[in-house]
Amino acid sequence: MKKKNFIIIVLLIIITFTIGLFIGINKNAERPLPKQEKSEGLRGVYDIDKNINEKTIDNYLGRSDTVYRDVRMLMDSATWENKGGERELTGFIEGFEVIPYAYLTEFPQEYIDQKKSENVTGLYTGRTLFSIDENGNYVANYEESMEILEYLFPKDKYIFLMCGAGGYANFTKQMLVQLGWDKEKIYNVGGYWNYEGEHGISTVNNHGSETKYDFWKVNYHDIDFDNLTEIK
Numbered sequence: 001m002k003k004k005n006f007i008i009i010v011l012l013i014i015i016t017f018t019i020g021l022f023i024g025i026n027k028n029a030e031r032p033l034p035k036q037e038k039s040e041g042l043r044g045v046y047d048i049d050k051n052i053n054e055k056t057i058d059n060y061l062g063r064s065d066t067v068y069r070d071v072r073m074l075m076d077s078a079t080w081e082n083k084g085g086e087r088e089l090t091g092f093i094e095g096f097e098v099i100p101y102a103y104l105t106e107f108p109q110e111y112i113d114q115k116k117s118e119n120v121t122g123l124y125t126g127r128t129l130f131s132i133d134e135n136g137n138y139v140a141n142y143e144e145s146m147e148i149l150e151y152l153f154p155k156d157k158y159i160f161l162m163c164g165a166g167g168y169a170n171f172t173k174q175m176l177v178q179l180g181w182d183k184e185k186i187y188n189v190g191g192y193w194n195y196e197g198e199h200g201i202s203t204v205n206n207h208g209s210e211t212k213y214d215f216w217k218v219n220y221h222d223i224d225f226d227n228l229t230e231i232k
Contacts, residue, residue, distance in 0.1 A: 165191035
């Protein structure tokens, strides 16, 4: 009887350990992401995803197989307030790192013209890692350009892109895909201006009548062009 009880106890321990191990493994496993599907209307033109976007992004935060990139500027020079947007990065979603699209490459002329027709002017025209040639190809301006891009947007991860309304994120995705990134691993998850979740972090710091911004909260990637090697 004692031997039988001992065997039962050992079996129970083994079963308990196996179940615990199974639960632990599956708890840490990442759920498969839904396949990309364009939203309808103008959002679809910007390639904003129908399933993973401002309304659902909270369900996809904290994944170890994914990097989160907000491609706005801390202080945009464009007059986005004329279109209901914001120049200042007034907040961001937890886990997103800020890498301005404007520093990656220049804006296509058709986009500049479109924004001008919408009363949005003053888009950034400074130095960029890449330029766009007459054939629409991205050409590196610095010897380190591709190295920086691959570091900031790792190819072995899913990449969630966000900006103010979805336009900058769309252009970033187009650029990465043309330069060799896997299109199926890059999601345009829309714009922070339309975010409806519970993981937003505000940078607004009101001091009396003056509004200041706590950009120290932002995981921000600046690009020091002065220390790069220009290709001539």
